[in-house]
Amino acid sequence: KDPVWVNPLNPKDPQSLPTGVNKNVLVVGGGLAGLSAALELAERGYSVTIKEKYKSIGGKLFCKPVEILNQTFYIEHGFHAWFYNYYQFKDIRKRLGIDENFKSWDAVHYIFRNYKPEVIYSEGPYPLNLLGIISRSPNLKLTDAIKSVLSLPDLIFYDFDSINEKYDNLTFHEWAIQKKVVQDFYDIIMKPALSVTLNEQEIFSAAEMLSFVQIYFLTNSKADTREVTNVNYYQAILKPWTDYLLKLNVKIILDAEVLRLKIDEKGQNVYGSVDKTGDDSTVYDWVVMASEVGAVKKILANTFDYYKTSAILNPIISNCIQKHLDPMKVAPDYKVVRLWFDKKLNNSAPNILETPDFAPVNLVAQYHLLEEEFMQWSSRTGGSVMEFHCYTWSSHFSPNVSDSEVWNLISPTVELIYPEIFERNFQVLAYHVNSFQNFASFEKGLLKQRPFSNSFEMNKLNSIYLAGDWIRTDYPSALMERAVSTGREAANHILIKDNVRQVPLLVVNKKGPGLGF
Numbered sequence: 001k002d003p004v005w006v007n008p009l010n011p012k013d014p015q016s017l018p019t020g021v022n023k024n025v026l027v028v029g030g031g032l033a034g035l036s037a038a039l040e041l042a043e044r045g046y047s048v049t050i051k052e053k054y055k056s057i058g059g060k061l062f063c064k065p066v067e068i069l070n071q072t073f074y075i076e077h078g079f080h081a082w083f084y085n086y087y088q089f090k091d092i093r094k095r096l097g098i099d100e101n102f103k104s105w106d107a108v109h110y111i112f113r114n115y116k117p118e119v120i121y122s123e124g125p126y127p128l129n130l131l132g133i134i135s136r137s138p139n140l141k142l143t144d145a146i147k148s149v150l151s152l153p154d155l156i157f158y159d160f161d162s163i164n165e166k167y168d169n170l171t172f173h174e175w176a177i178q179k180k181v182v183q184d185f186y187d188i189i190m191k192p193a194l195s196v197t198l199n200e201q202e203i204f205s206a207a208e209m210l211s212f213v214q215i216y217f218l219t220n221s222k223a224d225t226r227e228v229t230n231v232n233y234y235q236a237i238l239k240p241w242t243d244y245l246l247k248l249n250v251k252i253i254l255d256a257e258v259l260r261l262k263i264d265e266k267g268q269n270v271y272g273s274v275d276k277t278g279d280d281s282t283v284y285d286w287v288v289m290a291s292e293v294g295a296v297k298k299i300l301a302n303t304f305d306y307y308k309t310s311a312i313l314n315p316i317i318s319n320c321i322q323k324h325l326d327p328m329k330v331a332p333d334y335k336v337v338r339l340w341f342d343k344k345l346n347n348s349a350p351n352i353l354e355t356p357d358f359a360p361v362n363l364v365a366q367y368h369l370l371e372e373e374f375m376q377w378s379s380r381t382g383g384s385v386m387e388f389h390c391y392t393w394s395s396h397f398s399p400n401v402s403d404s405e406v407w408n409l410i411s412p413t414v415e416l417i418y419p420e421i422f423e424r425n426f427q428v429l430a431y432h433v434n435s436f437q438n439f440a441s442f443e444k445g446l447l448k449q450r451p452f453s454n455s456f457e458m459n460k461l462n463s464i465y466l467a468g469d470w471i472r473t474d475y476p477s478a479l480m481e482r483a484v485s486t487g488r489e490a491a492n493h494i495l496i497k498d499n500v501r502q503v504p505l506l507v508v509n510k511k512g513p514g515l516g517f
């Protein structure tokens with residue numbers, strides 16, 4: 001199915017603010033959602049200020065310089081992949097002129113405890129591409145798909161609205177049982193997708209997962225096609241993006257955690273913020289909250305405390321909190337561990353390996369096969385740089401372990417994945433651990449209360465819009481693409497209010513591919 005354009009609601013309005021008109025926008029959070037909103041608004045003449053809590057921009061895509069082995073390496077929050085259906089992201093890449101910083105990741109390698117390894121890629125037109133995956137598989141048989149026939153209507157005749165209505169109160173696993181999905185099929189095709197959601201697999205919503213399946217596998221035969229960057233994310237994405245914003249006079253203030261919002265009590269307009277650095281006296285016309293779910297909860301709770309005696313604001317803020325924020329949850333904490341070894345795995349080890357059965361390790365990326373600076377270090381020293389993603393850490397170990405204990409704790413699992421590391425006695429030369437608990441939960445039952453980008457405004461908390469990967473969209477979207485799409489949506493809510501033409505969005509079709517003809 002082709003993607004669909006969401007066209008501007010005001011196509012006749014001018015493309016930017018009239019000369020001489022100044023509108024200030026505050027963007028809270030410098031992740032992809034905030035950067036996307038800032039890009040659209042600054043291009044259309046707005047004076048944009050981004051306030052970011054940390055010293056580096058990028059949110060979950062951040063990439064910061066770290067001194068390791070007497071060299072400065074740029075280290076990411078964690079390895080990411082860009083998918084074919086990431087239309088808003090592709091558009092931003094084109095506008096920033098950074099396409100050359102991406103390369104294709106042709107096939108995805110998986111290992112399992114009870115099945116042979118799989119190399120999955122999509123080739124040929126739909127539905128032959130899916131049949132190809134089954135026929136190449138050393139584990140799956142066509143009869144698995146035929147026996148799982150009850151699941152096929154929800155997959156190939158997917159309908160976004162009715163699936164959301166029907167299945168958010170079921171977990172994906174419950175849905176698979178209800179639809180009698182054959183175990184092999186579930187374990188090899190479906191469970192791996194759940195494994196990389198950074199959520200607890202057992203409680204993940206069926207509605208959310210079926211939408212993910214459309215985006216990443218089914219909507220068109222290229223959906224599963226992925227790209228990775230060939231240099232670090234700072235060089236590939238964040239520097240060009242922030243350089244462009246700075247050229248458009250966007251103010252980017254780092255290390256400036258927003259503590260609470262300032263609201264004009266009569267008009268209920270949000271007009272500013274109090275930050276870690278103090279009380280910002282700028283009056284903003286619009287605010288885009290683009291921080292992650294836990295942070296928005298915290299900022300709104302502080303704001304409520306501040307205005308709790310206000311007869312007008314108290315019920316408004318409390319309504320937004322109760323309706324849209326209280327039900328939202330944060331996924332378990334995760335760790336991303338990058339190690340510098342004195343040796344390399346043999347050549348047959350893939351650059352990226354997904355390990356759905358090997359929790360706490362969900363994915364292994366070999367950085368010396370991915371990014372330039374690590375390739376150079378490896379060819380100079382003969383060593384390797386490997387990253388291990390551990391997505392639901394506290395379901396396996398104490399959340400409070402020190403960084404120096406992490407490798408010892410995951411070593412027994414890594415030994416099952418890559419015994420060679422231990423057989424050949426690889427020495428760890430250095431290591432770096434990122435630990436966070438900032439990912440949104442997509443467990444069952446949250447969809448109805450999940451806010452849209454304009455939900456606060458709809459509940460009378462005016463001039464404030466939401467953006468981020470935890471915000472609900474009325475089309476299939478996920479992760480990085482949801483972040484940049486909701487950033488653009490937030491910008492569009494502002495543009496239409498100021499009679500500036502909205503920016504079109506290209507989104508994944510709400511219907512599944514059907515029989516393909």
Ligand SMILES: Cc1cc2nc3c(=O)[nH]c(=O)nc-3n(C[C@H](O)[C@H](O)[C@H](O)COP(=O)(O)OP(=O)(O)OC[C@H]3O[C@@H](n4cnc5c(N)ncnc54)[C@H](O)[C@@H]3O)c2cc1C
Binds near residue numbers: 292
């Ligand atoms: C290890 C890992 C691997 C991933 N892999 C993929 C992948 O392969 N493909 C994919 O599509 N997605 C992937 N993701 C998800 C993707 O990174 C996110 O969906 C996306 O980056 C979210 O962007 P965001 O702007 O919504 O939120 P964030 O990136 O979380 O940005 C929010 C920003 O708000 C800031 N902030 C918080 N509180 C405040 C405050 N009070 N004041 C000011 N600023 C504040 C934060 O510091 C942060 O910079 C992965 C995520 C992780 C962690």
